Amino acid sequence: MDHVIGYDLARGLHIIAVIAWIAGLLMLPRFYAYITASAPGGELEAAMLKAAGNLRMIILAPSLVLAWAFGLFLFATYITGDWNRPIPEVLATVPHWFWGKLILVLGLSGYQGFLSAEGRRLTRGERRHSERYWRLMSEVPFLVAIAAVLLATLEP
Numbered sequence: 001m002d003h004v005i006g007y008d009l010a011r012g013l014h015i016i017a018v019i020a021w022i023a024g025l026l027m028l029p030r031f032y033a034y035i036t037a038s039a040p041g042g043e044l045e046a047a048m049l050k051a052a053g054n055l056r057m058i059i060l061a062p063s064l065v066l067a068w069a070f071g072l073f074l075f076a077t078y079i080t081g082d083w084n085r086p087i088p089e090v091l092a093t094v095p096h097w098f099w100g101k102l103i104l105v106l107g108l109s110g111y112q113g114f115l116s117a118e119g120r121r122l123t124r125g126e127r128r129h130s131e132r133y134w135r136l137m138s139e140v141p142f143l144v145a146i147a148a149v150l151l152a153t154l155e156p
């Protein structure tokens with residue numbers, strides 16, 4: 001059967017998008033740490049606020065969309081064939097690890113929403129968290145990414 005793009009190409013593009021996504025999620029809270037440590041109204045604060053905004057717009061938003069798009073494309077290949085079966089029957093063919101991974105990636109997506117809201121607060125000059133808090137938060141996506149990758153590769 002001919003496809004617009006093949007499974008292995010989609011897998012490669014999925015991984016590329018995921019690399020950009022996780023890299024952005026690791027960087028953004030570090031920018032927030034620099035902002036929190038900077039003098040309010042100063043040059044460093046302005047520069048880091050701009051860098052954080054660019055990172056969200058240019059890297060994070062597109063890579064989230066692409067990681068989801070290619071991921072859902074790969075997911076759809078599990079259930080191609082007979083789309084007319086009852087939904088519970090279709091869902092029963094989905095491997096169990098996928099549901100674990102889905103929870104993790106929903107968590108990462110929600111985390112990005114939280115970071116965007118916090119970024120808008122920092123832009124308004126509201127500093128609700130410490131520098132240390134943001135340094136710790138920058139480690140979180142890495143731990144989740146380890147679990148997501150091992151679920152996808154070991155398929156336990």
Ligand code: HEM
Nearest residue numbers: 011015018022067068071072074075105145148149152153
């Ligand atoms: C955003 C939502 C995501 C969806 C819907 C999704 C879904 C999928 C699916 C269905 C596959 C095919 C697995 C297979 O080979 O059978 C896959 C592959 C893969 N995913 Fe995701 N994924 C998502 C995000 C992520 C994230 C955040 C990571 C890493 C942090 C990740 C890492 C991987 C890796 C490494 C593979 C290749 C595994 C392999 O081919 O052995 N994915 N993904």
